[in-house]
Amino acid sequence: MEPKAVVPSRKRKPLGKVFWISVGWIGLVFLLAIIASWIGLEDPNNGDYALINAGPSWGHPFGTDDLGRDILSRVIYGARVSLIVGFGAMAIGMTLGGTLGMIAAYRRGAVDTLVSAASYVMLAFPALVAVIAIVAFWGHEIWKITIIVGIASTPLVYRVIRAATLSYATREFVTAAKAQGATDTRILTRELLPNVLPTVISYFLIGVATVIILEGALAFLGLSVPAPTASWGNMINESRTYLSDNPWLALFPSLAMFLFLIALNLVGDTLRQSFDVQESKL
Amino acid sequence: MSNDTTATDAFPQAEDLSGPLLTVKDLRTTFSTPRGDLTAVDGVSLELGRGETLGIVGESGSGKTVLSRSIMGLLPRSKTTQSGSILFEGTEIVDAPDATLRDIWGAKIAMVFQDPMTSLNPVVRIERQITESLRLHTTMDKAEAKATAISLLGQVGIPSPAERVRAYPFQLSGGMRQRVTIAIALACSPRLLLADEPTTGLDVTVQAQILDLLSSLQAERHMAVILVTHDLGVVATRTDRIAVMYAGHIVEMASTRRLFASMAMPYTQALLKSTPRISDPSHTRLTAIDGRPPDLINPPTGCAFAPRCDYATEQCRIEAPPLRTAPEDPTHLFACWNPLQTGHAGTVTTAKGEL
Amino acid sequence: MSAESTPLLTVNDLVVSFKKGRQVVQAVAGISFDVFEGETLGLVGESGCGKSTTGRAIVRIEEPTSGEVAVEGRQLTGLGRSELRKARTSIQMIFQDPVSSLNPRRRVKDIVAEPLDIWKTAEGAERDAIVREMLEAVGLDPDVAGERFPREFSGGQCQRISIARALVMKPKVLICDEMVSALDVSVQAQILNLVEDLKAKYGLTLVFIAHDLAVVKNVSDRVAVMYLGRLCEVAPSDDLYALPAHPYTQALLSAVVEPDPEKAASHVALTGEPPSPINPPSGCRFRTRCPKAEERCATEVPELREIAPRHQVACHFPTLRA
Numbered sequence: 001m002e003p004k005a006v007v008p009s010r011k012r013k014p015l016g017k018v019f020w021i022s023v024g025w026i027g028l029v030f031l032l033a034i035i036a037s038w039i040g041l042e043d044p045n046n047g048d049y050a051l052i053n054a055g056p057s058w059g060h061p062f063g064t065d066d067l068g069r070d071i072l073s074r075v076i077y078g079a080r081v082s083l084i085v086g087f088g089a090m091a092i093g094m095t096l097g098g099t100l101g102m103i104a105a106y107r108r109g110a111v112d113t114l115v116s117a118a119s120y121v122m123l124a125f126p127a128l129v130a131v132i133a134i135v136a137f138w139g140h141e142i143w144k145i146t147i148i149v150g151i152a153s154t155p156l157v158y159r160v161i162r163a164a165t166l167s168y169a170t171r172e173f174v175t176a177a178k179a180q181g182a183t184d185t186r187i188l189t190r191e192l193l194p195n196v197l198p199t200v201i202s203y204f205l206i207g208v209a210t211v212i213i214l215e216g217a218l219a220f221l222g223l224s225v226p227a228p229t230a231s232w233g234n235m236i237n238e239s240r241t242y243l244s245d246n247p248w249l250a251l252f253p254s255l256a257m258f259l260f261l262i263a264l265n266l267v268g269d270t271l272r273q274s275f276d277v278q279e280s281k282l
Numbered sequence: 283m284s285n286d287t288t289a290t291d292a293f294p295q296a297e298d299l300s301g302p303l304l305t306v307k308d309l310r311t312t313f314s315t316p317r318g319d320l321t322a323v324d325g326v327s328l329e330l331g332r333g334e335t336l337g338i339v340g341e342s343g344s345g346k347t348v349l350s351r352s353i354m355g356l357l358p359r360s361k362t363t364q365s366g367s368i369l370f371e372g373t374e375i376v377d378a379p380d381a382t383l384r385d386i387w388g389a390k391i392a393m394v395f396q397d398p399m400t401s402l403n404p405v406v407r408i409e410r411q412i413t414e415s416l417r418l419h420t421t422m423d424k425a426e427a428k429a430t431a432i433s434l435l436g437q438v439g440i441p442s443p444a445e446r447v448r449a450y451p452f453q454l455s456g457g458m459r460q461r462v463t464i465a466i467a468l469a470c471s472p473r474l475l476l477a478d479e480p481t482t483g484l485d486v487t488v489q490a491q492i493l494d495l496l497s498s499l500q501a502e503r504h505m506a507v508i509l510v511t512h513d514l515g516v517v518a519t520r521t522d523r524i525a526v527m528y529a530g531h532i533v534e535m536a537s538t539r540r541l542f543a544s545m546a547m548p549y550t551q552a553l554l555k556s557t558p559r560i561s562d563p564s565h566t567r568l569t570a571i572d573g574r575p576p577d578l579i580n581p582p583t584g585c586a587f588a589p590r591c592d593y594a595t596e597q598c599r600i601e602a603p604p605l606r607t608a609p610e611d612p613t614h615l616f617a618c619w620n621p622l623q624t625g626h627a628g629t630v631t632t633a634k635g636e637l
Numbered sequence: 638m639s640a641e642s643t644p645l646l647t648v649n650d651l652v653v654s655f656k657k658g659r660q661v662v663q664a665v666a667g668i669s670f671d672v673f674e675g676e677t678l679g680l681v682g683e684s685g686c687g688k689s690t691t692g693r694a695i696v697r698i699e700e701p702t703s704g705e706v707a708v709e710g711r712q713l714t715g716l717g718r719s720e721l722r723k724a725r726t727s728i729q730m731i732f733q734d735p736v737s738s739l740n741p742r743r744r745v746k747d748i749v750a751e752p753l754d755i756w757k758t759a760e761g762a763e764r765d766a767i768v769r770e771m772l773e774a775v776g777l778d779p780d781v782a783g784e785r786f787p788r789e790f791s792g793g794q795c796q797r798i799s800i801a802r803a804l805v806m807k808p809k810v811l812i813c814d815e816m817v818s819a820l821d822v823s824v825q826a827q828i829l830n831l832v833e834d835l836k837a838k839y840g841l842t843l844v845f846i847a848h849d850l851a852v853v854k855n856v857s858d859r860v861a862v863m864y865l866g867r868l869c870e871v872a873p874s875d876d877l878y879a880l881p882a883h884p885y886t887q888a889l890l891s892a893v894v895e896p897d898p899e900k901a902a903s904h905v906a907l908t909g910e911p912p913s914p915i916n917p918p919s920g921c922r923f924r925t926r927c928p929k930a931e932e933r934c935a936t937e938v939p940e941l942r943e944i945a946p947r948h949q950v951a952c953h954f955p956t957l958r959a
């Protein structure tokens with residue numbers, strides 16, 4: 001008789017309350033940003049000049065800014081910019097850097113040497129300065145910022161994904177697949193991608209958070225999306241002048257950004273840890 | 283904890299050379315894991331004389347490593363609970379304060395680990411890794427310690443030790459590295475050397491060299507050795523006594539000759555029969571042990587080996603067999619209701635003494 | 638298995654070298670052997686002698702520097718990419734680490750079906766039936782095992798899954814690289830017995846690479862001993878273990894520990910460890926550790942020659958039978 005028993009399936013550790021609250025918060029921000037135009041918010045760009053720098057009230061729960069615009073409305077519309085730039089740029093970075101990283105780690109050799117060298121060159125360049133220079137030169141429409149930041153994030157993403165892939169590319173299941181006659185594309189997508197995906201996801205979220213901060217930094221230099229479009233960075237930047245008159249102006253966009261970033265980092269980190277634990281059982 | 287602890291604590295008997303070097307009584311080591319409590323060592327008792335070599339064999343997960351680490355007091359305190367007693371030269375190890383353990387580690391009990399690559403610090407020269415414990419436990423100055431390190435490397439068979447002492451671990455081969463870990467373990471002339479799978483992963487030729495080295499060093503220094511391995515071949519010719527472990531219990535213990543000549547436990551026999559031998563003709567069918575060891579979190583009632591045992595009866599599944607002595611040889615202990623040759627007339631003893 | 642029949646697998650003067658910085662390591666330095674249909678050839682030697690590299694070069698996971706590998710008279714070396722992919726189905730490999738050779742994020746049934754999916758040899762119900770048959774053949778319950786992930790299995794069970802995957806395309810030759818080295822003795826015995834059964838059932842031809850001499854003897858019909866990239870001795874297993882002719886084989890055998898206290902502890906004639914393959918000794922590669930070495934050994938490379946029927950040795954001073 002041959003043994004037919006299998007080990008009982010091990011239960012996953014629950015992800016925890018904080019994780020789900022964070023996920024809920026991120027989801028809510030997404031939802032609000034998408035449906036902003038249909039929920040009867042005040043016009044974010046045209047204010048009521050009679051009501052400048054007012055504190056929170058029934059009509060304006062977050063108060064109004066120096067041009068009498070509703071802050072709640074601007075925070076919600078501003079989320080659009082942060083989300084588009086953050087997720088858009090990381091999507092570009094992940095697609096470019098991730099693909100290159102996986103290919104380089106799997107193929108090694110000349111491809112790896114070449115792309116890695118290029119990534120080092122790009123990394124050696126102060127990214128922020130480069131982004132500022134290109135944005136200032138090319139223009140600061142939202143899609144341009146997204147593309148530029150996306151490309152700027154590519155080398156870093158490349159290094160992370162390459163390292164993650166490398167630890168699997170040398171495992172024997174890859175060799176085994178090769179020995180079965182699997183094509184390179186199949187090995188990359190079927191064998192390696194599922195293993196790298198956890199790294200991709202958690203790094204993606206933390207990357208989005210970094211890009212949102214970058215948008216804030218650009219706004220400080222007046223290089224984020226052009227006025228009057230609201231973005232969290234722009235709002236914080238504009239609030240500088242009125243800090244003593246109207247602290248609400250700084251508080252709400254900062255709070256929105258802060259909570260969103262924390263949520264992103266928490267989710268990314270929890271996912272990474274959860275994957276790591278599963279990993280250690282492999 | 284037993285009463286004799288208090289008596290010996292007051293009068294450390296380091297000079298008393300009579301009596302056993304190590305006495306383990308009813309040791310139980312439990313880890314708390316997310317799935318529940320896991321008793322990795324379950325009621326183990328044994329004695330070890332000075333200069334004696336004890337082999338501990340058993341399948342993976344049988345608790346060999348946990349037992350040897352318990353003896354050294356090396357297990358992490360959190361999530362581990364221990365009961366029973368481990369007396370080393372009259373000092374209680376179970377729940378001993380760190381200061382007591384530090385005086386013992388390296389100086390009186392030393393350990394050789396399985397994987398020299400992870401037990402050696404990769405960025406520290408061999409010299410410092412050997413002299414560290416010398417400087418800690420003896421009054422040697424730097425130069426004396428270095429001279430001792432070089433002589434130790436010579437003793438463990440490393441060619442041109444005076445130059446090699448400056449090397450980093452990665453500059454040495456696997457066998458050389460294991461020699462270095464042995465040199466480190468021997469630095470302070472310990473009374474007891476715990477070698478946990480010291481040759482697993484090494485080539486046969488290197489394995490033979492390392493085992494020969496351990497035997498000769500032990501004879502020279504009159505040092506007791508506990509040799510932990512899963513390979514019956516390794517312990518067959520190099521130990522005085524062998525303890526066979528299964529699922530956290532010692533299931534059989536006897537002098538090496540006696541064990542191989544008339545083993546009583548079906549498990550020991552099964553282990554031996556599933557080992558391929560070079561003296562058997564090729565294509566000899568091996569007798570595999572079906573199934574696998576029990577889950578230690580939910581151990582079965584009765585004999586832990588019963589589900590895999592060819593001799594198991596109803597009694598085996600219901601009642602755990604106690605350790606008893608073979609009638610012809612009082613030093614031969616086994617825990618089985620249906621022993622192979624010894625018959626059923628053994629005197630029943632348990633960890634707490636005669637019943 | 639008769640010597641007159643044409644061999645199924647032929648390896649001829651295989652050389653594999655690696656670049657290490659500016660130096661070149663000849664991991665396999667010109668070895669030749671034949672494996673006949675239904676035969677198991679064991680390949681033993683110390684760590685680093687090039688056993689795995691040989692196995693990998695046969696499957697062409699490692700590109701041979703020179704030399705030929707042929708299955709059923711058909712050259713594998715020199716095949717183009719797509720030809721090679723196809724040829725690979727007739728020769729499969731099983732690896733040492735049972736855990737790392739299975740993709741942790743795929744279900745067992747998909748792992749086993751992988752070759753079928755790659756080659757589209759079977760789909761739907763037929764594919765599932767083949768997978769079930771293979772899992773049953775290696776002693777796993779298809780209903781329980783199929784849906785699970787590799788991490789839910791023990792090392793021995795993972796090795797069974799690897800075997801199922803390797804056999805699913807009905808290969809002719811199976812290369813087993815240290816396939817039981819990471820397993821407990823009890824599990825090792827299960828797997829060795831399984832290999833013997835499957836070999837009989839599917840008419841497999843095996844190259845069994847391992848460093849454990851007792852294991853190799855148990856499964857092999859013939860054994861080849863390797864040292865530093867070269868073959869020292871090739872002979873039927875019982876012959877080789879009873880009457881080793883090469884000094885290295887003798888040293889290797891004397892170092893084996895046996896589970897028997899009546900056999901005196903080994904006293905190895907061999908000291909030190911193999912020299913670096915970057916700078917191998919001239920002439921016979923074993924001469925630096927050989928108790929019999931003479932001047933001729935340093936100047937002249939000993940060729941593999943037959944000293945008895947089917948017993949080949951590469952030594953100038955082999956121990957001949959009385």
Ligand SMILES: Nc1ncnc2c1ncn2[C@@H]1O[C@H](COP(=O)(O)OP(=O)(O)OP(=O)(O)O)[C@@H](O)[C@H]1O
Nearest residue numbers: 313320322341342343344345346347348349512578
């Ligand atoms: N720190 C720990 N926490 C929880 N469980 C542990 C811990 N250390 C060991 N165990 C468990 O205790 C049991 C005995 O382990 P141990 O390492 O002593 O086995 P072993 O006989 O040395 O096996 P091997 O031959 O594989 O080294 C195993 O089931 C193991 O999973």
Ligand SMILES: Nc1ncnc2c1ncn2[C@@H]1O[C@H](COP(=O)(O)OP(=O)(O)OP(=O)(O)O)[C@@H](O)[C@H]1O
Nearest residue numbers: 655662664683684685686687688689690691848914
């Ligand atoms: N990809 C590689 N690049 C460089 N050198 C290599 C590579 N693979 C193997 N080698 C070298 O080739 C030699 C033979 O290695 P190989 O893995 O074939 O030995 P082995 O006999 O299988 O040893 P083991 O028993 O340790 O598995 C070694 O010296 C090794 O360092």
Ligand code: SF4
Nearest residue numbers: 921924927934952953
């Ligand atoms: S050829 Fe010479 S050196 Fe080589 S094994 Fe034979 S006797 Fe020894």
Ligand SMILES: [Mg+2]
Nearest residue numbers: 346347348478
């Ligand atoms: Mg262990």
Ligand SMILES: [Mg+2]
Nearest residue numbers: 688689690815
């Ligand atoms: Mg190998």
